[in-house]
Amino acid sequence: MPREEARKLLTLGGDGPSLKDWARVQAFFEEISVGIESLEPSHLEYSEVQKGAYDATLMTEEDSLRSTDQSLRGDAYRESRPTLREGAKATLAAAAIEGGTALALAVAEKRRAGTQLRDFTGEDWANIAGEGGFGVAKGGVRGFSIYWLTNFTATSAAVASSIVTAAFGVAEQANKLRRGEIDELEFIENAELVCLETAVSALPSCVGQALIPVPVLGNTVGIIMYKTVSSSLSQREASLIAQYVGEQRALDEQLAAEYRELIETLDASMSDYLGLLERAFSPDLEVALLGSVELALELGVASEEILDSAETVLAYFLD
Structure with a gap:
């Protein structure tokens, strides 16, 4: 006052x-x-904070805080735990978003090919609608999978989306294998490429999710970023990449042949070396002596330093 x-x-x-x-x-x-x-005024009585009484007061307050914390945690969990309704919302939202994205990308692809919108034929629109319908189906599966993985496992939305994308790609290759369009080796190679592409696309998905912290929208932003970059390669750049891949395959075959030759040489050398060791440690003293001499020469010991006779042994120890 x-x-x-x-x-x-x-x-x-x-x-x-x-x-x-x-x-x-x-x-x-x-x-x-x-x-x-x-x-601020305390809600405790004066007697509760005196010497000899404050220990019990602190324990009581700790119990009260712990109980309040557990209650708040329980309320937060009940409010945020996954439900069938929320899962359905995520599935429908993902289906709508990815379907719309697929539709837009299909139209953009036709436009990049040089076809004007007014020149689209019924077949073009049917193909675009098919792409959109397939996007809706994929988006529904993706949305449900992301919702399930992010709520029931310790998986981020970007990683969950990458898992689903890889599963789609590998399933498509498996279907081609069943139809006889590709052989087993091509199936393995294509599956590897699908998984590699998925791993690359996971990075922009993470970036998209960081920019827009909504799993489905963040993933969609990442997909658009990746598709834009991957489709912007010119013919010259694509041919350079194809040439590089061919050179890498040729180099891989060359290195594999050299590796086989080195292994064969190593096997032969190891066989000779093991033979020398066997003779050097033979129970027969004469064989062991000759084997030791051969082993020493093989290991690069100078011949004048090798004790290969009774005279050289006596000279080494007595002279």
Whole structure:
């Protein structure tokens, strides 16, 4: 309270605080950084914070805080736990978004080929509608999978989407294998490429999800980013990449042949070396002596330093 008000109230006498007490309190708060407005009245009684009693008070407060924390956690979990209705919403939203995205990409692809919108034929629109319908189906599966993986497992939305995308791609290659369109080797190679492409597309999906923290929308942004980059390669760049892949395959075949030759040489050398060791440690002393000499020569020991006769042995130890 202001000094004038304190002087009026505290000069009445009695057992209450005096003006000197008021001055002492004012001086205390002027010397420290904590203002009096920072203080709040305690809900504890004076007797509960005295020596000998505050331990029990602290334990009671800890129990109360722990109980409140558990209650809040329980309420938060009940409000956020997955439900069938939310799963259906995620599935429908993903189907609509990915279907619309597939439709837009199909139209854009036709436009990049040089066809104007007014020149689209019924077959073109049928193909576009097919792409959109397939996108709706894929989006529904993707949305349900993302919702299930992100809520029931420790999987991020981008990774979950990549898993589903890879599953779609491998399933498509498996279908081609069943129809006889590709052989087993092509199936393995194509499946590897699908998984590699999925791993690459996971990065922009993560970026898209970081920009838009909604799993389905973030993944869609990532897919559009990846498709835009991958489809922007010119014919010259694509041919350079194809040439590079061919050179890498030729180099791989060359290195594989050299590797086989080295393995054969190593096998032959190891066989000779094991033969030398067997002779060097033979129970027959004469064979062991000759084997030791051969082993020493094989390992590069100078011939004049090898003890290969009784004379050289005596000279080494007695001279």
